Amino acid sequence: MDYWNTDSGWSMSSDEPASPSGGGVLAVVFAESLNAGKALLATARQLADELSGTVSVALFNGDETAGNELVKAGADNVYLVASDSDSLLAGYLEAIKALIEQAAPDAILLTSGRRGDELAGLLAGRLGGTLVVGANAISVDYSERAILATQPVYGGAAIASWKLAGKPQIVTMRPGTASPLIDKHRSGKVEAFSFSAPASSLQVSKADSPAPPPDLLHASIIVAGGRGTGGDGFKLIGELAALLGGTVGATKSAVREGWAGPEQQIGMLGATVKPRLYIACGISGTPEHLMGIAEGATIVAINTAPQAPIFALADYVVVGDLHEVLPAFIARLKKAQ
Ligand SMILES: Cc1cc2nc3c(=O)[nH]c(=O)nc-3n(C[C@H](O)[C@H](O)[C@H](O)COP(=O)(O)OP(=O)(O)OC[C@H]3O[C@@H](n4cnc5c(N)ncnc54)[C@H](O)[C@@H]3O)c2cc1C
Known part of the structure; x- marks a missing residue:
């Protein structure tokens, strides 16, 4: 029998064998899109539970309060990563790579959009993982420990189904495919994450910009x-x-x-x-x-x-x-x- 949870953009079959041990999910969240991040965590949590793994979050530009909100939305470990520039993909990339070395996730989830899709592509290129951009649902193939992702294609006229391979498996989830699942009693760790990026990969510039529009x-x-x-x-x-x-x-x-x-x-x-x-x-x-x-x-x-x-x-x-x-x-x- 199939179970489908539209709230979390997640599906699974009740016939699957016992979950394999290990495995974890790294979700990439930006503080200025915290609500989208919480929704992403609903999917990340389900995925990690099915893989008997943990959910780590790379939270960019967020503080401890935002980190604690993400714990209640499903994270086990939130790493607060400061960035000098809001749009510096190279900086994000280096931080995520450093976190991947630490957390060794099986899967990396991002919210689909200009920044998330571009980052995901860069990550897949650098790490040699497999990538699906703009998925609307994911599940797990237990026999191969692979993520299955569906993605609207040809202007929405068809749905493509993908099986990801290798490690890490990277998916960007379309906004609106999951709703945050908040548990006020969840506990987890929120800590600052410092990393030293190769100087040559960073070009930092500062500019006064107005507050970003609401999500x-x-x-x-x-x-x-x-x-x-x-x-x-x-x-x-x-x-x-x-x-x-x-x-x-x-x-x-x-x-x-x-x-x-x-x-x-x-x-x-x-x-x-x-x-x-x-x-x-x-x-x-x-x-x-x-x-x-x-x-x-x-x-x-x-x-x-x-x-x-x-x-x-x-x-x-x-x-x-x-x-x-x-x-x-x-x-x-x-x-x-
Ligand atoms: C499978 C599929 C999926 C799609 N998904 C989406 C989707 O997610 N989102 C989406 O938006 N579309 C989607 N579309 C496209 C959709 O069908 C329309 O083509 C599109 O929404 C039309 O956009 P529009 O209203 O900007 O343009 P038009 O339909 O060209 O309308 C422009 C309007 O502007 C008016 N206008 C012109 N000049 C002025 C002026 N000076 N002042 C005031 N009014 C003026 C005109 O009278 C006209 O009503 C999808 C199509 C398909 C086939």
Whole structure:
């Protein structure tokens, strides 16, 4: 009989033999995406339990409080890794390699997205492991102690099934495929991890940057743009989102045009979001996009076409050019602040 836990993105068969001994999972988490990290740990915990192993976490830029939250979400050991730069993949890579030497995990899990997928690719290249990017579920083949991963392909028209081999087996999990499983009574170790990276691999630069926007999956306000933005509309969308304390989302078309990152895509092949307020700018409202917006959101749609399908679903509609509507909206908000 098969058991399927959609909350953790994990499946297993009740017919499997006794779990092999040893084996552990290393999850890579970034403090600025802590909620995504907690969801990743739900999958990591299940995987480690099935392998009779432990869950170690490389937590970048997080403090002890964040580390303890990850323990409650399923971690046994959390290593706090400080990084000089938020986007320095080489620095992350060296730290993860050092942790792998210490924890010797069978599997490494990351959250799929621009940073996670790139890091995973670099790790697989350096370590010689096998990799699946953007999986939506994983399980274990007990006979070969291998991870089985499924991954939507061909624009979601098909699902590919992969069996990973060797060690480490690296998987990036799509956001939204698992929910955090919090146990307030769990205990584990949180400790600082120091490593010395080869100087030649690091290029550190510091810049003053604004606080990162809230995680798309947990944002209560999302301003999203589509093809109707023409690309330049995303500047206005970013400005409005910042004023409202929200996050910028996008349609697949906008991502394909390169106007937004893949981690900002909402819909069938992107994130499923649960905002209170969703402002759709230049978005037609196809089912593939709308299925990424959970029920309960108040939807405001700005579109030049009076017959745009999104108007059928929207709570508030603005028939007009977003290049005129958004500046007026932004000006009113600024005046009110
Ligand atoms: C298997 C599969 C999976 C998919 N998964 C996803 C997914 O995860 N997410 C996703 O988003 N899509 C997905 N798609 C694509 C989806 O079908 C649509 O093609 C896409 O969502 C359309 O994006 P859009 O609304 O930005 O563009 P369009 O459909 O081209 O709409 C643009 C809209 O902008 C309006 N507009 C134009 N100019 C202006 C202006 N100046 N001001 C205001 N409005 C203006 C137009 O009237 C139009 O309604 C998927 C498709 C397939 C086949």
